[in-house]
Amino acid sequence: MRFVIVTGMSGAGKSSVLKMLEDAGYFCVDNLPVPLILKFAEISWHEENMMSKVALGIDIRSRNHLNMLEDVLKSVRDEGYDYEILFMDCKDDKLIKRYKETRRMHPLAQGGRMDKAIEDERALLSELKKRADYIIDTTTLLIRELKQEIDRIFVEHEDFCNFYLTFVSFGFKYGIPSDADLVFDVRFLPNPFYVDELKPLTGDDKPVYDYVMSSPKAVEFRNKMKDMLDFLIPNYIAEGKTQLVIAIGCTGGKHRSVTLTNAMYEEYANTEYGCKKEHRDIEKDRLRYICRSQEK
Numbered sequence: 001m002r003f004v005i006v007t008g009m010s011g012a013g014k015s016s017v018l019k020m021l022e023d024a025g026y027f028c029v030d031n032l033p034v035p036l037i038l039k040f041a042e043i044s045w046h047e048e049n050m051m052s053k054v055a056l057g058i059d060i061r062s063r064n065h066l067n068m069l070e071d072v073l074k075s076v077r078d079e080g081y082d083y084e085i086l087f088m089d090c091k092d093d094k095l096i097k098r099y100k101e102t103r104r105m106h107p108l109a110q111g112g113r114m115d116k117a118i119e120d121e122r123a124l125l126s127e128l129k130k131r132a133d134y135i136i137d138t139t140t141l142l143i144r145e146l147k148q149e150i151d152r153i154f155v156e157h158e159d160f161c162n163f164y165l166t167f168v169s170f171g172f173k174y175g176i177p178s179d180a181d182l183v184f185d186v187r188f189l190p191n192p193f194y195v196d197e198l199k200p201l202t203g204d205d206k207p208v209y210d211y212v213m214s215s216p217k218a219v220e221f222r223n224k225m226k227d228m229l230d231f232l233i234p235n236y237i238a239e240g241k242t243q244l245v246i247a248i249g250c251t252g253g254k255h256r257s258v259t260l261t262n263a264m265y266e267e268y269a270n271t272e273y274g275c276k277k278e279h280r281d282i283e284k285d286r287l288r289y290i291c292r293s294q295e296k
Contacts (some may be wrong), residue, residue, distance in 0.1 A: 008088030030057035034065035087132035164243040164274035169261035171253025171281040180247035203258025212259040253281030
C-alpha cells in the first residue's frame with residue numbers, strides 16, 4: 001500500500017497533481033475533513049486488494065481542523081498505517097499571478113489582499129511543510145515537467161531529492177531574468193555572431209557549441225562554475241532552499257549563453273537533483289529581423 005498525502009500552497013498545483021496520480025492508478029480523495037483521515041486510512045488498508053495506491057488531498061480549506069492534523073497523523077502512524085507527504089510550493093509573486101490569471105479568490109483572502117492571504121497560509125502550513133517527504137516547487141515548472149517529476153517519484157519509484165535546478169540562457173539587452181538566484185556573464189567568450197556561417201545559428205547547433213567550447217576559457221568557466229555549484233547546492237539544501245534558478249547571459253541570448261546553459265545542464269541532468277533548461281531569448285533576434293523586414 002502506498003498512501004500519499006498531497007498538500008501545499010493554494011495555486012501551487014495540488015489539484016493538478018491529484019489528477020496526475022488518478023491517471024496513474026491512484027484512488028484519490030480531495031479535501032477530506034481532517035477528523036476523518038484515520039478512518040479513511042483504516043478503510044484503505046482494509047481494502048488494500050482493491051486500493052493499493054491512495055492519494056489524499058489536504059489544504060487550507062480544512063483550516064478549522066488544521067490544529068488537529070499533527071495529532072491525527074500521529075494516530076495514523078501509531079496504528080501502523082504508513083504515509084508520505086508531498087508538499088506543493090511556489091513563490092508568492094507567481095501564486096499571485098496565477099490567481100489573477102484565473103480570476104479566482106484565494107481561500108483566505110475573503111475580499112482582502114492576496115499577498116496577506118498567502119503569508120497567512122504559509123504560516124498555517126509551515127509545520128506540515130517541515131514534515132514533508134517531498135517538496136516540489138512549481139514556480140518555473142511547466143505542466144509536462146511537473147508530470148515527469150510526479151511519475152518519477154510515485155510511478156517509477158525513483159529516489160527524489162527536494163531540490164530543483166533551472167538553467168536559463170538570456171540576452172543582457174533583453175534584461176536579466178527576474179527570478180534568477182545566480183547570474184553569470186559569458187560575454188567574455190569568443191562570439192559566434194561575428195563568424196558569418198555561425199551567425200544565423202544558435203547554441204543548440206553543434207557548430208556553434210563546438211566553436212564556443214573550443215575556447216579554453218569556456219571549458220575553464222564550465223569547470224569552475226560546476227565546482228562552485230557543487231559547493232553551493234548542499235549548503236542551499238541545508239538552509240531549506242528547494243530550487244535554484246541559474247541565469248547565464250550573453251549579449252543577445254542566442255549563441256554563448258545557450259551553449260553554456262546546455263553544457264551546464266548536461267553536467268546535472270543525470271544527478272539526484274531535478275534539472276531543466278530554458279533558452280529565454282534564443283528566438284528574439286530572428287523575430288525582430290522578421291518584424292523589421294515586414295515593416296520595410
